[in-house]
Amino acid sequence: MSAEINTDILIIGAGPAGAGTALFLAKQGISCVLTDKATFPRDKVCGDALSGKVVEVLKKLDPSYLEELNAHKKFLGSWGVTFVSPNGESLRVPFGKREAQSSSPGFITKRLDFDQWLFQKAKNHPLITTYESAEIRSYERAGEHIIAHSKDGAAFRTRLVIACDGAYSSFAKNIAGIKTEAAHNCFGLRAYYSGVSGLDSANFIELHFIKDVLPGYLWIFPLPNGEANVGIGMRADKLNKKKINLKKALEKAIRENNVLRERFSRAELLGEVKLFGLPLGSLKRKLSGDNYMLCGDAAQLIDPFTGEGIGNALMSGHYAAIQAARCLKSNNFSEQFIQQYDQELYQRLWSEFQLSYRLQQLVNFPSLFNFVVRKANSNKALQETISCMFEDMDMRARLKTPAFYFKLLFS
Ligand SMILES: Cc1cc2nc3c(=O)[nH]c(=O)nc-3n(C[C@H](O)[C@H](O)[C@H](O)COP(=O)(O)OP(=O)(O)OC[C@H]3O[C@@H](n4cnc5c(N)ncnc54)[C@H](O)[C@@H]3O)c2cc1C
Structure with a gap:
C-alpha cells in the first residue's frame, strides 16, 4: 500500500469497539474506513465472557444477531455466576430470573471466534471498507484533517479518527495525552484448559476469591467442546506492592487450593499462558478532542469490579457513531462540539463505574x-x-x- 486514502471517518482497530462503531455508522447510512494491524481471525487475551450488556447492544445493532449466536456452535449460553468466597464457600447466582427462557442472558466464546464473527459483519457491509495488516504507526495534523500513516506506507486522510486500538492505544497516549495509572489499571493472565472437572451444568461462570490473590480473583469460564478459559487478574498497583507473579499464583492455586486441586487433577493446559492489561473505568478521562473520539479499551472503559469491557466497548461505539453523524451533519469536528460524546457516554456509565469501584474495595x-x-x-x-x-x-x-x-x- 502506498496511496493516500480519503475518508470522512477512519476507525483504528477492528475489535468489538471498532467493528461495532463501523456497524452502528453503517446502520445510519454512513460509510467509513476500518483498519486493523492484525489479520482476522486474531486472538485477544480475554476471559471470553459476553455479558448481558453485550447481548443488549448487539440486539440494538440487529435483533437477528442474537438468533445467530444462539445457533452458533462456538458460542455457549451462560445462565449465571458462581462466587467462591475466600473460605471456600460458594454462592450460585443466576443472572436475573431468566433461567427458564430460551435465549441465554450471556454467552462464552473464544475471542478468536467472537471478533471474527463481528469483523466479518463489518467486512461484508458495502458501506465499510476494511484494511487488515494495516498498523497505524503515526499521526499528523493537516488543517481540518488528520493523516494516519500505516507501517507499510499508506496514508489515511480523514476528518474524524475514532480510536479503537485497545488497551495499549498509541492514539490515546500520543495524541489524546491519556496516561495509564496503576491504581486504575489491572493485569490479567489467560490460559485455556481441557479436562477441568465440575464445570456448571448451566455454564455458570465462576469467580474464585482466593486468599493469596486478593484483592484480585481467579476465574473459570466454561467453553464449547468442554474446554475452559482459566485466568487470574489483579490491580496493577496491588500487584506491584505485593510483588505477585500472576503465572506462579495461578499455578499455585491450581495445585494447592482445596476447591481447585481435585478439579484440575486431570486437566491439560492448551497452548501458551498470556498476559494483557485491563484499563479500568474508575477514573474519568477526556475521551474526545478536535477531530477524534476514543472508544473501548482505548477510552479505558473496563468495569472496575467484574473486568468486563466488551459490552462497554460496543456501547461506546454506539455513542461515537451517534456523535459522528452529528459532526457530519453540522460539518463540525471541533473539540467543543464533539465533547457531547463524553457527556452522553459517562452519563450512561459513570454511576456504574463508581459502584463497581466500591465493590472492588469490598474484596479487600x-x-x-x-x-x-x-x-x-x-x-x-x-x-x-x-x-x-x-x-x-x-x-x-x-x-x-x-x-x-x-x-x-x-x-
Ligand atoms: C485477561 C483479560 C480478561 C478479560 N475478560 C473479559 C471478559 O470475560 N469479558 C469482557 O467483557 N471483557 C473482558 N476483558 C476486557 C476485554 O478484553 C476488552 O475490554 C475488549 O477487548 C475491548 O475491546 P476493544 O475493541 O476496545 O479493544 P481490542 O479488543 O483490544 O481491539 C483493539 C484492536 O486494535 C488493533 N490495533 C491496536 N493497535 C493498532 C494500530 N496501531 N493500528 C491498527 N490497529 C491496531 C488490535 O489489533 C485489535 O484488533 C478482559 C481483558 C483481559 C486482558
Whole structure:
C-alpha cells in the first residue's frame, strides 16, 4: 500500500469497539474506513465472557444477531455466576430470573471466534471498507484533517479518527495525552484448559476469591467442546506492592487450593499462558478532542469490579457513531462540539463505574465477603437481591448503603 486514502471517518482497530462503531455508522447510512494491524481471525487475551450488556447492544445493532449466536456452535449460553468466597464457600447466582427462557442472558466464546464473527459483519457491509495488516504507526495534523500513516506506507486522510486500538492505544497516549495509572489499571493472565472437572451444568461462570490473590480473583469460564478459559487478574498497583507473579499464583492455586486441586487433577493446559492489561473505568478521562473520539479499551472503559469491557466497548461505539453523524451533519469536528460524546457516554456509565469501584474495595475485606456469601446461602431474599444486582443498577446501589449491611446482620 502506498496511496493516500480519503475518508470522512477512519476507525483504528477492528475489535468489538471498532467493528461495532463501523456497524452502528453503517446502520445510519454512513460509510467509513476500518483498519486493523492484525489479520482476522486474531486472538485477544480475554476471559471470553459476553455479558448481558453485550447481548443488549448487539440486539440494538440487529435483533437477528442474537438468533445467530444462539445457533452458533462456538458460542455457549451462560445462565449465571458462581462466587467462591475466600473460605471456600460458594454462592450460585443466576443472572436475573431468566433461567427458564430460551435465549441465554450471556454467552462464552473464544475471542478468536467472537471478533471474527463481528469483523466479518463489518467486512461484508458495502458501506465499510476494511484494511487488515494495516498498523497505524503515526499521526499528523493537516488543517481540518488528520493523516494516519500505516507501517507499510499508506496514508489515511480523514476528518474524524475514532480510536479503537485497545488497551495499549498509541492514539490515546500520543495524541489524546491519556496516561495509564496503576491504581486504575489491572493485569490479567489467560490460559485455556481441557479436562477441568465440575464445570456448571448451566455454564455458570465462576469467580474464585482466593486468599493469596486478593484483592484480585481467579476465574473459570466454561467453553464449547468442554474446554475452559482459566485466568487470574489483579490491580496493577496491588500487584506491584505485593510483588505477585500472576503465572506462579495461578499455578499455585491450581495445585494447592482445596476447591481447585481435585478439579484440575486431570486437566491439560492448551497452548501458551498470556498476559494483557485491563484499563479500568474508575477514573474519568477526556475521551474526545478536535477531530477524534476514543472508544473501548482505548477510552479505558473496563468495569472496575467484574473486568468486563466488551459490552462497554460496543456501547461506546454506539455513542461515537451517534456523535459522528452529528459532526457530519453540522460539518463540525471541533473539540467543543464533539465533547457531547463524553457527556452522553459517562452519563450512561459513570454511576456504574463508581459502584463497581466500591465493590472492588469490598474484596479487600475477606471476612465481610465470607459473611455475605454465607448469609446469602441461607437467605433466599438476599440471594435474589444479589441476582437482580447483575441486571439492575439500582439494586447494586444498595450495596453502598449501611442499611443493607444492617438488614443483613439482623435478618
Ligand atoms: C485477561 C483479560 C480478561 C478479560 N475478560 C473479559 C471478559 O470475560 N469479558 C469482557 O467483557 N471483557 C473482558 N476483558 C476486557 C476485554 O478484553 C476488552 O475490554 C475488549 O477487548 C475491548 O475491546 P476493544 O475493541 O476496545 O479493544 P481490542 O479488543 O483490544 O481491539 C483493539 C484492536 O486494535 C488493533 N490495533 C491496536 N493497535 C493498532 C494500530 N496501531 N493500528 C491498527 N490497529 C491496531 C488490535 O489489533 C485489535 O484488533 C478482559 C481483558 C483481559 C486482558
